[in-house]
Amino acid sequence: MNQTVSGYNLTQEKSEWDIIIEQYGIRPLSRSGYYATGIYLLITGIIATIGNLMVLVMFARDRKLRRKPHNMLLLNLAISDFGVSLCGYPLTTASNFAQRYLFGSTGCIIQGFLTFTLALTDMNTLACLSVYRYITVCKPHYINKLDIKCTLRIIVFLWCYSFLWTVPPLLGWNSYIFEPFGTSCSIDWMNSEPFAQAYTWCLVLFCYLIHLITMIVCYFHVVRRTKELNISLDLSSPSVGTPAEVECCSKLHLEKHVTWMSVIMTSTFIILWTPYAFVCLWSVHDNTLPAWITTWPTMFAKASCMVNPVVYYMSNPLFRKCAKKLLCCEAGPTEIRPRLRYRVDRNNGNFLRNKETNQIETKFF
Numbered sequence: 001m002n003q004t005v006s007g008y009n010l011t012q013e014k015s016e017w018d019i020i021i022e023q024y025g026i027r028p029l030s031r032s033g034y035y036a037t038g039i040y041l042l043i044t045g046i047i048a049t050i051g052n053l054m055v056l057v058m059f060a061r062d063r064k065l066r067r068k069p070h071n072m073l074l075l076n077l078a079i080s081d082f083g084v085s086l087c088g089y090p091l092t093t094a095s096n097f098a099q100r101y102l103f104g105s106t107g108c109i110i111q112g113f114l115t116f117t118l119a120l121t122d123m124n125t126l127a128c129l130s131v132y133r134y135i136t137v138c139k140p141h142y143i144n145k146l147d148i149k150c151t152l153r154i155i156v157f158l159w160c161y162s163f164l165w166t167v168p169p170l171l172g173w174n175s176y177i178f179e180p181f182g183t184s185c186s187i188d189w190m191n192s193e194p195f196a197q198a199y200t201w202c203l204v205l206f207c208y209l210i211h212l213i214t215m216i217v218c219y220f221h222v223v224r225r226t227k228e229l230n231i232s233l234d235l236s237s238p239s240v241g242t243p244a245e246v247e248c249c250s251k252l253h254l255e256k257h258v259t260w261m262s263v264i265m266t267s268t269f270i271i272l273w274t275p276y277a278f279v280c281l282w283s284v285h286d287n288t289l290p291a292w293i294t295t296w297p298t299m300f301a302k303a304s305c306m307v308n309p310v311v312y313y314m315s316n317p318l319f320r321k322c323a324k325k326l327l328c329c330e331a332g333p334t335e336i337r338p339r340l341r342y343r344v345d346r347n348n349g350n351f352l353r354n355k356e357t358n359q360i361e362t363k364f365f
Helices: 002-024 031-061 069-087 089-098 104-138 140-145 148-166 194-233 243-285 291-302 304-315 317-327
Strands: 176-178 185-187 342-344 351-353
Touching: 002 176, 031 069, 031 089, 031 291, 031 304, 031 317, 069 089, 069 104, 069 148, 069 304, 089 104, 104 140, 104 148, 104 176, 104 185, 104 194, 104 243, 104 304, 148 194, 185 194, 194 243, 243 291, 243 304, 291 304, 304 317
Parallel strands: none
Antiparallel strands: 176 185, 342 351
């Protein structure tokens, strides 16, 4: 009797999935395809969850980090990435191993809305970071206006801007449905109705192209300005200067490091999201794309939440120190004493740059 009941339940679940396949035009992957994407998402999700959790813990334990406006944007970035790790990866990974979506049409709508809102907030924050970098390096006389209060207002605006574009599908302007491979949910990119296509083009314009252009323009000017300052101050060779000049050189060296860290994050954004945006536009005009063409760009985009903590770990000594302390369950705040980058010339009281200790300060940002 138990076998009969169990068999009946299995048949009923399979028929429900078949109905979903027919209703939404899902093109299922092969068994090996689902397992491969499941393993990929499992690894990506674990790295993203642990990495972003470490960032959040580090900010929670160190008040000094939270006092810097720029760091508040990084904290917002980690929150949105961690949200995707909780709301997106587990559902899609479990569904891939089951080879069908496990949470029904309502679960698909909820997942699509949450992950799209968090991902869009992530994009907004990266674009805002590029503007902050531009102002810090190219327009330093405006830095004082970017205080904590201003930054918090900007963060609220970034979230509101995300909701401005993610709520309309819940109200009928387009919709959240299954991705073509069936185990993840997103905007209905293949909807051929003019009203829905208008929404798709608005998303690409106001949530991707504007962000992309903003980041490219800002970092182009930042990198150019940094090179100009490097040439003028000759940072690569030993020099003698007053304490004010030495402090200026030290700040510029730190800004250079932060700039390249931001450029790497932006470059990964372009690499990971451009194929997805291209395929979404392609899907508007061609509903018969093979499943693998729609699957790979989606998998690339889902790796975006994992990249930022990896960049932090590879480029920042403070984050590596914090990560080691957390993994070793050490208590107490994480502090790193920066090595002296300059020594005093006792003959004339000036500061001399020491090549052996010319290292970047261990500030997070």
